[in-house]
Amino acid sequence: MKSNLLAWIQEGNITVPTLLFSEYRNLNLSEVELVLLLNILTFLESGNEFPTPDELSARMTISISECNDMLRRLIQRGFIEIIDEYSHEGIRFEKYSVKPLWERLVEQFLKNSKNNKETEKKGEETDVYTCFEKEFGRPLSPFECESLGMWMDDDHHDPVIIKAALREAVMSGKLNFRYIDRILFEWKKNGIKTIEQAKIHGRKFRQKQTQKVPPKDESHQTSVPFYNWLEQ
Template sequence: MREKLLASLQAKPVTVSSTLLTYYTQLGMTNDELALFLQFEYVANQDLTIVAKNMGISEQIVLKILQNLMTKQLVVMQQIVLGDGKIDLQYSFEPMYQKLVTLLMQAPQNKKETVNASDIVSIFEQEIGKPLTPMELEMLQGWLFEDHYEPDLIKLALKEASLNQVTSLKYIDKILLSWERKNIKTVAQAQKQSEQFREQQKDSQPIINISENMTDILMQNWLHEE
């Protein structure tokens, strides 16, 4: 019986960014608002009845907390199309992630010039043609504050990916990893390497149209090209 209970408790873990747990108060979030966010990550279909029951509060209080989050511009309502074609409304925490990235990227790192988060996020969203997802925002954050890539180097990797008509962040990550393995630290070094890479590609391969099924091949080229 004990083993079954332990297995049940360990089932369906909720994955939460440690960065959010560290900085949620700087976003203006209260403990109740963070708890509500965690419930929304866990409860299917954002069922307010279940959320209220899990938190031990009424649905009216849940709605009040959501209204506070919307007032703080951490949550928005968005339309989604269901499988049967009907339109439904859901709460999105996308603004919270955007503000978190902005907060992190505006913090001076090692006394270097402050990074303008809005600019770099806007550049990516404009190039990709859609808003960045929470997972993509976390990846962008990781490049800056875990891998410590220079913002200009990240922008150049985005440009290189665009030239290959593959703008997924996974592909951009492979480009950055390739440069890191070659100890490339500056934009000038990366540009020189990219020119050499394209020349080798031109000499060894015919001109082709890039499609989605070529993404993995391009990634392998970036990782193994010497």
């Protein structure tokens, strides 16, 4: 029993990126090709750097000739490569390299990340239009839609910052695109890029405005002053 357990441990383990299992289909690899690649990895890990089609097919349900054809296709399609190396004695030998596979996997990962970011960006932009139409209580005009697009595409304002400027305009009772544009201009000039920075900036201006408001009779309700961005 103990010797069997030791033999099992000595067989070793291989580390395979989870991404390979989730993305092999997007790399146009079949299940059989994936298993063949995994067997190559297993041989490489055990020190056999150039397993023969006979050795590989013995672990699979494909014939030697099928394995040979599949190896050739994987090389042609850029998933594995055969490289020449030399021993310390100067003897030339060949070995498999799976570096092309990892490179393809990295490219697929970056492609997915880019697509996810683009999808997220489109979602945020759509959300901005929805927020504006909700606050204005009507569909935006073509000119207003163009202004929104320019804020995001030309001025590179983050959709979160644009929505913060919209809230600032609503709080100030000046719901118009000219006022919002001025807020965004001031924030960009002052290096404001996050929602927290915008809140701090707005609080500071309101505090200044509060200090300028003359004392009123306590019997009258005092209104909260707002910063008039158009006067800057």
